Amino acid sequence: MTRRLRADLALVGITILWGSTFVIVKSALASISTFVFLALRFSLAAVVLAAVYRTAVRRAGIGPGLLAGSLLFVAFAFQPLGLGLTTPSKSAFLTGLSIPMVPLVSSLVYRNKPRPLEIAGILIASLGMILMTSLTLASSLGFGISRGDILSFLCAVVFALHIVVIGHFSPIVGFESLTVVQTATAAALALLVFPFAGPVRLHLTPGVAAAVIVTGLLATALAFTTQAWAQQYTSATRAALIFALEPVVAWLTSYWLTGESMANRGKVGAGMILAGILLVEVRKPK
Secondary structure: OOOOHHHHHHHHHHHEEEEOHHHHHHHHHHOOOOHHHHHHHHHHHHHHHHHOOOOOOHHHHHHHHHHHHHHHHHHHHHHHHHHHHOOHHHHHHHHHHHHHHHHHHHHHHHHOOOOOOHHHHHHHHHHHHHHHHHOOOHHHHHOOOOOOHHHHHHHHHHHHHHHHHHHHHHHOOOOOHHHHHHHHHHHHHHHHHHHOOOOOOOOOHHHHHHHHHHHHHHHHHHHHHHHHHHHHOOHHHHHHHHHOOOOHHHHHHHHHHHOOOHHHHHHHHHHHHHHHHHHHOOOOOO
């Protein structure tokens, strides 16, 4: 098994992890405000990562880590803010635009041109995302643009930048240093912002505690460490394409736990996302 294949499989694993936490996070947010939850989640992850990699932080990694952590926090902040001011399907579609944005940003900033099969996979997966979010292209580009739509679009831009930054700097400064600094930066920003981000709500129920622990240790500390390691060996475009699996996993988890159904159009979209990901694994015969 090649390093790139191992890296791609690792990214699939953390995407499954991220998608499977949607249900518990949604349940927890009924008892805790969003920015308090983010502060707890990132703070727990930062403490654990600092303990594990306390000797791995390099001075060269501080600048890239600060940039990556700032992008990470802004993306996580824009997502709920945008969702609160637009429809869920529109928010999901606009946030999903980060997938085709990654090769564009990577090409513009670092002159990294994606392979033709990667471009084809991106296009197929993006069309699948449109079907999964129950939006036609015409309706998504309609005249009714709200502040929530703008925030969701900015969220997509920032997520794309984050993926590209991780892919560029991880091989240079080391994934351990990059992960520790970016997580600590996101935690510090969340702690700074939450007192001013609306009413502070915290009812420490078992569900909230479980959500903080699971997302802090697994969906943040483990997941972002794995992402930084994997993107040393695979392209940012491939990473973005694999991350398109997240809504598919989220729906499957919700179906299994709550019985949530999906229209046939959404199932076709999920299949197209899978097809787009498999397409980039096609090898040119020697």
